Amino acid sequence: MKTYLHIDWTSCDGRGLCTELLPGVLDRDDWGYPVARGKAGWERTDVPVRDADREAAQEAVFLCPKLALSLFERPGPEQEKRTPGR
Amino acid sequence: MSQARDIYPQVPRNGGPEGHRNGYPPTPLQAPRDSSRQEPRLLAAGPDAGWARHLDTFGTWEPQAAGPGLLEALAAAGLTGRGGAAFETWRKATATAGSGRKGLFPARPVVIANGAEGEPLSVKDRTLLAHAPHLVIDGLTALAAALGASMYVYAPAASLPRVQQSLCERPRGKRIHLAQAPETFISGESSAVVNMIANGTAVPMDQRRRLSESGLNGRPTLVVNVETLAQVALIARYGAQWFREAGTPTDPGTRLVSVSGPAPVRDVVLEVPGGAQLTAVLQEAGMDPASLSAVLVGGYHGRWVRPAAHALSPVGPPGRTARPGAGVIHALDLQTCGIQATARIVSYLANESARQCGPCMFGLPAMASVLNRIAGGETNPRLAAELDRLGRLVSGRGACRHPEGTTGLVSSALEVFAADFRAHLSGYCAGPGGAAA
Ligand code: SF4
Numbered sequence: 001m002k003t004y005l006h007i008d009w010t011s012c013d014g015r016g017l018c019t020e021l022l023p024g025v026l027d028r029d030d031w032g033y034p035v036a037r038g039k040a041g042w043e044r045t046d047v048p049v050r051d052a053d054r055e056a057a058q059e060a061v062f063l064c065p066k067l068a069l070s071l072f073e074r075p076g077p078e079q080e081k082r083t084p085g086r
Numbered sequence: 087m088s089q090a091r092d093i094y095p096q097v098p099r100n101g102g103p104e105g106h107r108n109g110y111p112p113t114p115l116q117a118p119r120d121s122s123r124q125e126p127r128l129l130a131a132g133p134d135a136g137w138a139r140h141l142d143t144f145g146t147w148e149p150q151a152a153g154p155g156l157l158e159a160l161a162a163a164g165l166t167g168r169g170g171a172a173f174e175t176w177r178k179a180t181a182t183a184g185s186g187r188k189g190l191f192p193a194r195p196v197v198i199a200n201g202a203e204g205e206p207l208s209v210k211d212r213t214l215l216a217h218a219p220h221l222v223i224d225g226l227t228a229l230a231a232a233l234g235a236s237m238y239v240y241a242p243a244a245s246l247p248r249v250q251q252s253l254c255e256r257p258r259g260k261r262i263h264l265a266q267a268p269e270t271f272i273s274g275e276s277s278a279v280v281n282m283i284a285n286g287t288a289v290p291m292d293q294r295r296r297l298s299e300s301g302l303n304g305r306p307t308l309v310v311n312v313e314t315l316a317q318v319a320l321i322a323r324y325g326a327q328w329f330r331e332a333g334t335p336t337d338p339g340t341r342l343v344s345v346s347g348p349a350p351v352r353d354v355v356l357e358v359p360g361g362a363q364l365t366a367v368l369q370e371a372g373m374d375p376a377s378l379s380a381v382l383v384g385g386y387h388g389r390w391v392r393p394a395a396h397a398l399s400p401v402g403p404p405g406r407t408a409r410p411g412a413g414v415i416h417a418l419d420l421q422t423c424g425i426q427a428t429a430r431i432v433s434y435l436a437n438e439s440a441r442q443c444g445p446c447m448f449g450l451p452a453m454a455s456v457l458n459r460i461a462g463g464e465t466n467p468r469l470a471a472e473l474d475r476l477g478r479l480v481s482g483r484g485a486c487r488h489p490e491g492t493t494g495l496v497s498s499a500l501e502v503f504a505a506d507f508r509a510h511l512s513g514y515c516a517g518p519g520g521a522a523a
């Protein structure tokens with residue numbers, strides 16, 4: 001099982017608290033919203049979290065003022081299943 | 087002039103099927119067709135087909151009894167979604183059926199026929215709903231029977247009366263619920279469809295849980311494009327092997343495309359085989375590929391390509407394949423500036439952002455503004471790189487594919503119109519009304 005940090009973009013207000021708690025994982029974009037470092041595509045919405053960052057990620061989930069973050073587990077890499085389409 | 091064009095004129099965006107009924111030429115549908123052309127499948131019953139002509143053309147059939155074996159047939163047929171994502175229909179259906187069976191209290195799944203056609207250049211879904219509503223309803227009924235699901239048809243106001251009338255014409259039509267889709271670009275995104283039916287707002291929802299697990303009222307939900315459902319009806323009737331008689335092994339069957347181009351070319355809906363050559367489709371629509379500079383394939387979330395040897399297929403070697411997406415094919419003549427055209431589209435897309443997700447709400451207008459500055463003649467050489475950077479910044483960061491789709495379009499413009507970008511950035515535009523030197 002792999003752990004992912006999910007960002008609910010519809011809730012996030014871009015004040016950037018999570019980027020302070022997870023500086024190695026999340027960067028801030030031009031407008032303050034979190035950007036997963038070194039990731040592309042849907043891994044920027046469901047961000048893979050290494051074991052070492054897990055605790056900090058948990059804290060970010062807890063402290064995010066907009067409840068925009070959540071952690072979930074999923075077996076293996078399977079982003080292609082996430083095909084939001086019509 | 088193409089036969090198909092005369093038989094299946096497009097349904098204008100705000101006009102119902104009523105509006106142009108008188109416009110049909112009295113051409114018999116059985117007129118001999120040019121053998122290189124795809125025989126109509128979806129529109130085989132002809133214009134405005136009612137229940138009687140539908141049965142006459144496709145044969146009497148009980149869609150509600152077609153459930154057993156249907157998903158296997160769809161897998162064997164290799165049917166992919168015709169709404170844009172081109173995901174395999176059987177996989178989506180199987181995932182929904184699977185979550186429906188899970189848990190102590192299994193939830194009854196929902197199947198929603200999606201007729202919201204937010205793409206401004208797309209008319210094929212409303213054309214299908216106007217002329218072959220019964221085929222769509224057949225497919226919906228069969229797929230819902232396979233999943234034990236309840237049924238919805240979600241369509242724009244202009245298409246609903248025809249659907250309603252068709253439901254009244256057929257036995258058991260009353261079991262299908264209707265929902266109205268607003269005329270916005272994003273209203274057909276699958277979570278927006280569910281959101282509209284559940285809460286009356288057609289904006290996408292955060293999809294931490296997939297719709298196939300928890301969609302409408304928490305039930306496993308399958309949102310399927312109306313053309314895909316019409317294809318389901320044909321596969322259920324005639325089998326996977328018949329379906330594969332058209333198209334290629336990797337892109338079997340047929341698809342509807344909405345083709346438009348520079349005046350005086352008339353907008354037309356064509357049914358083309360999978361893997362069709364782009365140039366052949368352009369010719370069938372009355373255009374000479376040599377007179378075009380570029381073609382937008384797939385819609386506003388699609389890509390610009392040169393009017394050269396491209397197969398229209400969701401899969402295939404890059405450079406020789408154009409993904410049909412929502413089935414939009416829009417040609418640009420040699421006189422029109424591709425950068426200005428792209429700038430107009432991206433401005434529209436920025437405006438159609440549901441403004442829920444920061445990167446989309448701020449990033450798309452930023453991209454539009456840079457593109458408009460280039461289109462307007464600003465000669466700052468850093469603008470092209472900035473456009474590229476913004477595209478990379480927003481992609482993958484939203485509740486829906488809107489940022490992704492917009493970025494794809496812009497990156498294809500940077501590629502296909504590379505020479506024009508260079509010209510613009512050094513103060514010259516080849517198009518009329520541009521910043522000509
Ligand atoms: S802490 Fe929450 S609201 Fe703030 S930027 Fe991070 S995800 Fe967004």
Ligand code: SF4
Pocket residue numbers: 009272289290291438439440441442443444446447483484485486487488489
């Ligand atoms: S990505 Fe854009 S269009 Fe999609 S839900 Fe978010 S704000 Fe709306």
